[in-house]
Amino acid sequence: MRAESVAYTGQSLPRVEDAALLSGRGRFIDDLGVRPGTLEAAILRSPHAHADILSIDTSAALALPGVVAVVTGRDLAALTLPMVAGLKVNVENWPMAVERVRYVGEPVAIVVAQTRYLAEDALDAIAVDYAPKPALLDPVASIEPGAALLHDTSGGNLVSDRRFSYGDPEGAFAAAERVFEITVRYPRNTGAPMETFGIVADYDPHEGVYDILANFQGPFSIHTVLARTLKVPGNRLRMRMPPDSGGSFGVKQGVAPYAALIAVAARIAGRPVKWIEDRLEHLVGAVAATNRVTTLRAAVTAEGRITALDFDQIEDCGAYPRAPEPATLYRMHGNMTGAYDIANVAIRNRVALTNKAPTGLVRGFGGPQVYFALERLVQSIAVGLGRDPLDVIHRNLIPAGAFPYRTATGALYDSGDFPAAVETAAGAGRYAELAARRDKARAEGRRYGIGLAAVVEPSVSNMGYITAVLTPQERAKAGPKNGAQASATVSIDPTGTVSVTTASTPQGQGHRTVLAQVVADVFGLAPSDVRVICELDTGKDAWSIASGNYSSRFAAAVAGAAHMAATRLRDRLARVAAAQFQAQAGDISFADGKIVAVGGASAPFARISALSHWSPGVLPEGVEQTIRETAFWTPPELTAPDAADLVNSSLCHGFIFDMCGVEVDEVSGAVRIDRYVTMHDCGRVLHPGMVEGQIRGAFAQALGASFFEELAYAEDGAFLTGTFADYLLPTATEVPDLDILHLETPSPFTPLGAKGVGEGNCMSTPVCIANAVADALGVADITLPLTPARVAALVERPEPAPPEGAGATAKPAGRPGDRTLRGEGSAFVPAPREQVWATLLDADALASIIPGCHGVKKLSPTHFTADVTLGIGPVKGRYKADVMLSDLDAPNAATLSGNVSGALGTGGGAGRVTLTEAEGGTRVAYVYEAAVGGKVAAIGGRLLDGAAKAIIGQFFAALARRAAPDRAGLFARLLGMLTGGHK
Amino acid sequence: MKPAAFDFVRAETLEEALETLASHGGDARVIAGGQSLLPMLNMRLAKPAVLVDIMGLPALRAIRREGDAIVVPAGVRQAELLASAEIAAQPLLAAALPFLGHYQTRSRGTVCGSAAHADPSAEIPLCLVALGGEVRLRTRRKARRVKAADFFTGMMTTAKADDEMIEAVAFPVAQPGSAYAFKEYSRRHGDFAIVGCAARVASDAIDLAVCGVADTPERRSFPRLAGSALDDALNAFAWALDARDDLHASARLRRDLVRAMGRAVIEEAERCLA
Amino acid sequence: MPRLSATALHDVRFTLNGRPARVAAEPRLLATDALRHGLGLTGTHVGCEHGVCGACTILIDGVPARACLTLAVQFEGRDVRTVEGLAPSPDRLSVLQEAFRRHHALHCGFCTAGILMSVDAFLKTTPDPDEHLVREVVGGHLCRCTGYSAIVAAVLDAAAILRGDGSNV
């Protein structure tokens, strides 16, 4: 057979996807329309980080117009099983809270109604009684012995603790000339695709089938998890994907638990149910990348050669170990040594549960966390040894001739030439120019730094790597797991034209274009002759557990499977043509839409390709139909983790070397990226335009991780970044230009020589920038995101003192995450102290002066509940309040404490009020502490201080009015005093 | 994220709008550009019973010059002010408005809407306070004018009563012999300012106004200081604003920015004056 | 005085992509929902419903507006344009749309409609913008896929073609 002509693969063709998307004809899940009678769901979510659910009263919600059903955790538990986790732990992993909530944003109830508007109306009418418990936010604290338990049955919040040793790390550390150590805390962030989750689910009670349309991205190993949860056999769970998906970056793996919820809601409602997640829901509860605390040590020679690494990683998976977690911790296991040749490695991996949202796949998946520690350490080694970081990198790189290269931890690196890639990037005067720019800037007194990062980007995950969380004995019992089945189907219809389907779930990567290119080349057709459909349907398509679009597997695996299927069909067509032309199959070639024999005989492609339909009798002996071919492909290199815990976690290993220069303004904390160079070896490039797009997209996302993005929680577990005004994504004005360089060493392990490329900069860029900022400021301890305040605080500069007598003081800097509102003040009340005291102590009087208070229920003389309407500006809400007076010291002092809860969130606080006699009345002084949680904290963070101040101000104004009701104009005067006297 | 239900009044006269406000008090809200109100409705942070749409009132749509003031009625969008001929009379506005949100929100958001929202970091309140502008309020029965410094009473709270609406805001035009400058620092372009500074410098006086730090924009007036005397004045101002930590910046950073940007903006105005 | 009651549907009449249109809306119905689900124009996307992402950007009376911050009843009597109205005919693309395709300025395409609408309005008033200005206008949108460079290049290229300076592809 003639080698195929490669006319299209490797070219930046215009994408077939684009015309529809550009003209508003995309078909995203919410664009598809639904069956008549489909209902819409809205989800009530927990305002508490940790609380027992005492009761849920849905009666008022059910009575509202248009409401069809309200589903609670108990209803869910009656129809489903908990979801299995990626590790063995005695934790009930429900997708909706049953009896207890464990993170802010956890689903508590689902309302199903005629419209989303009506469903949201009903959310406000559900009354949930919670008993809050202390929240555990810090993974290090949560795994300490004696810490309160998130799950009573788990035996601890430490749900996995594994140690690994490869080579002889102890020996290497004992013999080391120098040892360097670094501890880093990598923050929580997320992929934040522009399209949120969407699901339309239906249940057929007669066949017992769930039909779920969802913008899920795979891996379809989750299909088995869902089928088990929904208590149906695999063939009774049909999952379908819409043609278009608005980005995922890993995150839409997290659709799965919601698919279970909406499926059950549809079953209970007896009608199809649709749910489109909103942005607040997405940020609070969709999927977060893990935050991780890593202590990394290196044994190093005096020249900077690293002889051993010792990782201690504590992974925070949030409140539930949700499958496939703790995969983030193990995805990089084979390549923990990165781009370096290091023979001795020790690893301790611990998984902690905390009162935060569960974690899952996010672009980079484990890479950012590992490389932040490793590449920060490499820079500290250079600083510590007084060497150029580039020199330390060079000294440790895996040498060029070493491929395929087996790492200490078990990965088999397929191909590469790391030294050449680094030299190319740093060469042509690029590194020298950065150094010159730094010298010049520093000579002018500016803060300029250079950062470097060398990383290995794994792609095409081994489905077995996650079993490394089990001990070899546990693995032996469970049976080996390995491989990465990719599948594609190529078919020829009776008019002889070619169609392709694959078990991939593109979210904008242009799969249809690339598949058309690859398959067109096989058949000698134009890409426009090939029609590609990517709308995976587990009821009809060829798929397996590795199906989906993640771990950058498309170019390396899926496109290769399509190539295989097409090649098999073509080889059969060649034999059919040979019979027609009286020629040898080896003399047949495919080009320009024709099938040609060496002797000159030829026919249009369709004439031969359609024969299987119209005249199967003419097919030569032994040649099967040419109608449809499905190829499954799994690479033999992806073996199961072995008894020594060697793990080949991924098939392909690309290489990235990044280099940047930044200038830091030490007053404002602004960081300007002056130059950024990124060198990639992603094997063979199938579509240069798309590869560039992936690199630029990942770079922008990495800038977000570097400077802007953190899913932030307060110490009490309140979630603080619930809107796009608080969780900041970079825009066009924040993303600088980028120099992209390439070196191509094709992968010998993939059909087309391609490797993944879409995640690399999420791994390399945050640490490259951190290294540059560290270099600019001469500091060692860098935490992301590098917000202006954080950067400015890295520079020790004494602050000018407040002017004498101004009374202003620097408040002690709050602990990070401490969002407690504190305040103090005093007011003069023109009434005798006894009278003020009496007012305070009389629950009715007190209730009457609490702003917006009504419906008082007195539980004791000093304890009452009430409904209050609180608000600031237009933000008004009704809350239930519980108010108590304690520590009475008549008539001098009392502690006033209260809790409120309502649809907008929760609040609690306490204040000590002291009364002293003053000229003509009483001086009322107060200090308070308050904390706010739930929706209002997540979306109105910057309002809260002002709100607390205003409400407390109103309270004391009312107290004064009440205690001395007969003084005209008092209210206004007091308000003036309050504002003035308030600190 | 869908709003709770409300009635919608398309006011055809100012009286109708004011009548609706008078009869519903705090349960009615004026909607003009909707850029601040709609997010609150969508998140159900606000649940008014009635919205009063005033964009159909032609009288509220025209910017006018009244003596030494640029009067911007409630129906004027931010982009319209930015594109107007009148803005040439007040360089501070011309410098500050491009920082207000984005191209896509300025085209809808109104100038008075931003004043009514009273975000402590917002540019319009800053300009009003910096220039000593005024807010013109009206109820069914009476009209009144409030000085900007008295109008903004706290974070997102103003002196406007529930039955009042902002009919217009008035920005004094540039005073002869004065120069103006504006700077702001935010996390991303178009975000609310961490700190914003507006300065007016004349031969014998400096006015400096700062937003993003205290609950409301604050203004101080100094004589023409320079060198360490100016540093001391800026330092005193920075401390007096009682900065707080929040998600986006620390109190210390805010004070540092007041000192550094305050000086930079004054120096820029001084250069313009020279 | 027209007072539209919260619980009733009201007939809203306006011009949509050059043609008369009407939709039945409760006062609280968002323009995004009216366009997408009431009128079937699903090209306008919803990414945040709080006015930040820009995916829902449309033109009202020729200027950009976040449809998620607009009530359907505010369409009354207005001239509304959406991405469906950009192309000169159903089987062709506009100069701007073509430039986006040439420059690979979209991946998933979820953000694209909003950006096209903003830029379409912007280039009408600013035919010869510099890169800085284009970045500021595109800066009113979030795109999570592209990293923006290709979008900026496409806008500058389209502007040049529209000015008659020829393509710099």
Ligand code: FES
């Ligand atoms: S959906 Fe309207 S701006 Fe995001």
Ligand code: FES
């Ligand atoms: S192309 Fe996906 S968000 Fe812009």
